[in-house]
Amino acid sequence: MPNATFRIWRGDSEGGEFKDYRTEYSEGMVVLDVVHKIQAEQANDLAVRWNCKAGKCGSCSAEVNGQPQLMCMTRMNTLPVERPVTVEPMQAFPVERDLVTDVSVNYEIKKRIKPFTPRPPDREDGTWTMHQSDVERSQEFRKCIECFLCQDVCHVDRDHHYHLDGKFIGPRFFVHAAYLDMHPADEADRLEELKDRDGIGYCNITKCCTVVCPEHITITDNAIIPLKERVADRYYDPLTRVLRVIGVGR
Amino acid sequence: MARTLATVSAHPAVSRRPFLQTARIDRWWSKPLAVFLGLSAFIVYSTWAALQNAHFEFGGYLSPMYSPLIFGDSHHAVLGSLPGWWPGWLPFYPAFLILWAPGGFRFTCYYYRGAYYKSHWASPASCGVGKAQKRYRGEHSFPLIFQNVHRWFLYFALAFLVILSIDVYRGMWFGPSHDEFGIGVGTLVLAVNVVLLSGYTFGCHSLRHLIGGKFNVLSKRPGRLKAWQGVTWCNTRHQLFAWLSLFWVGFTDFYVRMCAMEVWTDLRII
Amino acid sequence: MAAYETHEYDVLVIGAGGAGLRAAIEASATGVRVGLVCKSLLGKAHTVMAEGGMAAALANVDERDGWQVHFADTMRGGQYLNQWRMAEIHAKEAPARVNELEAWGALFDRTQDGRILQRNFGGHAYPRLAHVGDRTGLEMIRTLQDHGIHQGMTVHMEITVTTLLKDGERVAGAFGYDRERGRFRVFKAPAVIVATGGLGKAYKITSNSWECTGDGISLAYHAGAQLKDMEFVQFHPTGMVWPPSVSGILVTEGVRGEGGVLTNSEGRRFMFDNIPELYKELVADDAEEGWRYVVGDREARRPPELLTRDHVARMILAEVKAGRGSPHGGAFLDISWIKDRVPGGAEHIKRKLPSMYHQFKQLADLDITEEPMEVGPTTHYAMGGVKVESDSQMTNVPGLYAVGECATGLHGANRLGGNSLSDLVVFGKRAGEHAAEHAREVGPAVVREDDVEAAAAEALLPFDREDAREGPFQLQQALQQLMQDNVGIIRDEADLDRGLEALAELGRRAGAVKVHGNREWNSGWHTALDLVPLLTVSEAIALAAKERQESRGAHTRDDYQGKDPEWGKVNLVVEKAADGSMQVRREPIEPVPERLAKIIEEQG
Structure with a gap:
């Protein structure tokens, strides 16, 4: 079996350091398998958050060789093992211990966003007539597994911590807002919050969120920019404003 | 290591990497560097070409960097020669009268914004790479909030597609009085330019919004649905068209310029 | 004196998968605390793994469907060991629960006329599964989560409950620890709902996540609740078999629903070779008819790949045993062949099965639109669990409710695909409603300090022991291996005896396990504590499996092949005897009332 050195960050909110673990691994293993092997054999108290190990729950987010990734979906054969593989916790969230971070801010942010607010149902059984072509846009955003890798990589969070300051909701929640705002049955208005409180203007479209998304959601082009355009419609475009006032257009 | 380098954060348990620091081991700098060189080269060339004020037309061909030619001693000029009221102290560069429109369209384009914020502003230089800026305003407030004018530049850009298409048509007429139909290599160069610019313009995020994206229910508007799907097709290739069209605009100008300077000869196909 | 934090509620829900969330929403709606x-972060529960869909007789695709058909299908699938009343409630209420999810923001795939689309699934007579591609569970949990956080409930994340607290006979709350700091928590509540999901982690090859250690079943058992049908563990026929580190990960039945076929190493479609009597009339005569069924021909009958899971799993095992398996010990599941039969070819497959496409591409380096997958049985679902009253979901312990996978009754000897997601919301709602009512009626319960102290002391035991030879991870692996080998898909008495003996021995070793480090995020400690429920449920499974001397549904005995009508009249109940030992006894099944028996008969 081949060998690899894993350079894993060990520590807590007070500080910590990288420790090297040399271990064997077998074909087809993913980074999470190797971390578990190290945990079982060399470091029983190594903290790592994980659940399904199938890329569906979004728990095992970390940074492998500096790239925000799900450890369970990162195959060993995609990494150069001639050098140590660094594994460290997500940088944009306070560390709890070792590879585990405190992601509770994300749950607080979501609670602030206006929930789904449907128009009255149009069918007798209390459901809505919605066509596939209309639900598809929001369905893309529902693929999100809340791994928060997009929040981690976004420089507004990562370097400026605006998500912790309550100034910026981050890519995950623009995706969430986009799902709600483009839902064919929803009628709540979230544009003012998006512009002011949620800080959509802080996004400068570097598309890092789209790159790291394990669900391949086109976050920037399909969620954030369309929301920016909806905000522009309302607040930055005198023409559509006039049209709206005289009752033409949306 | 990373977490002991925590610097200015108000959140002690969250670290921040210093400028250009990263744990990435790939060549993360190669793409922003390429963008930096590509964009810078175009800016330098287009500025130089606009300052030349010469060699921008050849027979029926007009360089896209000078089109529409508003004033000038040329059959391309829309309003004829430079009028007498033009102040003598003001140097006249016809290219600058129009270049603001396509320039503004590209400057405020969502793709280019994301690209040059990285390559020219290092904000950030690449994903997961430390930043120099301590304070950050993004497009949330002045001045970059003005990027929202993008849709206005879009209207101009759509008009330019019409103008440049007319230029292709005019590029099909040869001879001293431009009444002899034909197609030269230059005609094709101009035509390709319009095709690529169309691919770029029709993939615009603002257009995607205006044409259909702003509606949540498109199934009841089949025309808009089709249009939105078409724009979406271009939009997923926006980056590709952005670069192809950028290069080709420069090349078209260069082609016409080389013909005008008699460095090479335009070949007639028909 | 152990330090702990106390929280007081009217209704405490343990587990935040589909069932727990739905119960919490319903209880909150009545105005109680x-x-x-x-156990994990909110929204990560195992429900996210459910792929195929949610069974409900909406009759959007085929108007011949109705609750009666769904009821009969569920009973037939469960080999009539089900609690008929649960099957009836489930079939009747599932459509309303699906519609309710839509009203809370869920976006199911649509029919041409804009209604909720339904797909075919094993054991269901008509297209019945409301779905979203192959990520229906994710859609459900996200909908419930996003709706639930605005209903006034308090969510405690990453907390493991180790003991239920009692006030005399009735339940009084729960004791647990938080993962972040290892601090103890006491939850006081006169009504407690356990909704902790499955026990798949008792097996080596499983589709279940780390959390699925049978917590709720074990908690309820030790609190005096009865367990039922524990011998019935569903092995999903199609789990990944290669590479080894991902073996067990689910390959959705949706692959077969979309036309995927099973073949052996000789290229033979072996599922046609042996069709059980009960289903003879329902299965296609040939491949062509099977395909017509897949594409919606209502005259056609289903392909044999869409037979019940127990049967498909056994068929695959038989091929492997006969030496006709795939290179890594499974069978081939091929969806790529439909490329030539549908418009869009490979794109169609990717659109219908996006997560399967990515799962194989990323984990096995295999393009399912080009090559067949290798699949084999994987531990998937526990039909058995805590015995509950059909209408209210209350156990025999006053104030204690169980719902979802950790409860039992709906599925009998075998669960139909798609019935679990609807189970969660149908009975989640009922449990929440009844628990809230109960809490209001009985008022606060008293938690005794001694009980808390005892629970705390027990939780800390692994730190205090002498250095042991084995760590908790090694013990967990040993348990999983022994369950896989001795209490697996095909069982016999000698194996089960060996298994029970080995479990007793493992129990002793677990009592000596030592953990190092401190209490913060200490996975070794957590694993050591999870051994308790794992050992409990494993023993219950083995005991019940030994007792039931026949083969029925998901329970297959090599030494007692075939169904025995006598055994069709009883369920097996497991409970704790006065001396603390685990006992199993037979309990007659309540007969199906006339009106429902007629329905079963009419539906064939």
């Missing part, structure tokens, strides 16, 4: 405890 609700606490929701989850």
Whole structure:
């Protein structure tokens, strides 16, 4: 079996350091398998958050060789093992211990966003007539597994911590807002919050969120920019404003 | 290591990497560097070409960097020669009268914004790479909030597609009085330019919004649905068209310029 | 004196998957104080793994469907060991629960006329599964989560409950620890709902996540609740078999629903070779008819790949045993062949099965639109669990409710695909409603200090022991291996005896396990504590499996092949005897009332 050195960050909110673990691994293993092997054999108290190990729950987010990734979906054969593989916790969230971070801010942010607010149902059984072509846009955003890798990589969070300051909701929640705002049955208005409180203007479209998304959601082009355009419609475009006032257009 | 380098954060348990620091081991700098060189080269060339004020037309061909030619001693000029009221102290560069429109369209384009914020502003230089800026305003407030004018530049850009298409048509007429139909290599160069610019313009995020994206229910508007799907097709290739069209605009100008300077000869196909 | 934090609620829900969330939403709606405890982060529960869909007789695709058909299908699938009343409630209420999810923001795939689309699934007579591609569970949990956080409940994340607290006979709350700091928590509540999901982690090859250690079943058992049908563990026929580190990960039945076929190493479609009597009339005569069924021909009958899971799993095992398996010990599942039969070819497959496409591409380096997958049985679902009253979901312990996978009754000897997601919301709602009512009626319960002290002392034991030879991870692996080998898909008495003996021995070793480090995020400690429920449920499975001397549904005995009508009249109940030992006894099944028996008969 081949060998690899894993350079894993060990520590807590007070500080910590990288420790090297040399271990064997077998074909087809993913980074999470190797971390578990190290945990079982060399470091029983190594903290790592994980659940399904199938890329569906979004728990095992970390940074492998500096790239925000799900450890369970990162195959060993995609990494150069001639050098140590660094594994460290997500940088944009306070560390709890070792590879585990405190992601509770994300749950607080979501609670602030206006929930789904449907128009009255149009069918007798209390459901809505919605066509596939209309639900598809929001369905893309529902693929999100809340791994928060997009929040981690976004420089507004990562370097400026605006998500912790309550100034910026981050890519995950623009995706969430986009799902709600483009839902064919929803009628709540979230544009003012998006512009002011949620800080959509802080996004400068570097598309890092789209790159790291394990669900391949086109976050920037399909969620954030369309929301920016909806905000522009309302607040930055005198023409559509006039049209709206005289009752033409949306 | 990373977490002991925590610097200015108000959140002690969250670290921040210093400028250009990263744990990435790939060549993360190669793409922003390429963008930096590509964009810078175009800016330098287009500025130089606009300052030349010469060699921008050849027979029926007009360089896209000078089109529409508003004033000038040329059959391309829309309003004829430079009028007498033009102040003598003001140097006249016809290219600058129009270049603001396509320039503004590209400057405020969502793709280019994301690209040059990285390559020219290092904000950030690449994903997961430390930043120099301590304070950050993004497009949330002045001045970059003005990027929202993008849709206005879009209207101009759509008009330019019409103008440049007319230029292709005019590029099909040869001879001293431009009444002899034909197609030269230059005609094709101009035509390709319009095709690529169309691919770029029709993939615009603002257009995607205006044409259909702003509606949540498109199934009841089949025309808009089709249009939105078409724009979406271009939009997923926006980056590709952005670069192809950028290069080709420069090349078209260069082609016409080389013909005008008699460095090479335009070949007639028909 | 152990330090701990106390929280007081009217209704405490343990587990935040589909069932727990739905129960918490319903209880909150009645205005009582609700606490929701989850072992992981909110929204990560195993419900996210459910792929195929949610069975409900909406009759959107085929108007011949109705609750009666769904009821009969469920009973037939469960080999009539089900609690008929649960099957009836489930079939009747599932459509309303699906519609309710839509009203809370869920976006199911649509029919041409804009209604909720339904797909075919094993054991269901008509297209019945409301779905979203192959990520229906994710859609459900996200909908419930996003709706639930605005209903006033308090969510406690990453907390493991180790003991239920009692006030005399009735339940009084729960004791647990938080993962972040290892601090103890006491939750006081006169009504407690366990909704902790499955026990798949008792097996080596499983589709279940780390959390699925049978917590709720074990908690309820030790609190005096009865367990039922524990011998019935569903092995999903199609789990990944290669590479080894991902073996067990689910390959959705949706692959077969979309036309995927099973073949052996000789290229033979072996599922046609042996069709059980009960289903003879329902299965296609040939491949062509099977395909017509897949594409919606209502005259056609289903392909044999869409037979019940127990049967498909056994068929695959038989091929492997006969030496006709795939290179890594499974069978081939091929969806790529439909490329030539549908418009869009490969794109169609990717659109219908996006997560399967990515799962194989990323984990096995295999393009399912080009090559067949290798699949084999994987531990998937526990039909058995805590015995509950059909209408209210209350156990025999006053104030204690169980719902979802950790409860039992709906599925009998075998669960139909798609019935679990609807189970969660149908009975989640009922449990929440009844628990809230109960809490209001009985008022606060008293938690005794001694019980808390005892629970705390027990939780800390692994730190205090002498250095042991084995760590908790090694013990967990040993348990999983022994369950796989001795209490697996095909069982016999000698194996089961060996298994029970080995479990007793493992229990002793677990009592000596030592953990190092401190209490913060200490996975070794957590694993050591999880051994308790794992050992409990494993023993219950083995005991019940030994007792039931026949083969029925998901329970297959090599030494007692075939069904025995006598055994069709009883369920097996497991409970704790006065001396603390685990006992199993037979309990007659309540007969199906006339009106429902007629329906079963009419539906064939």
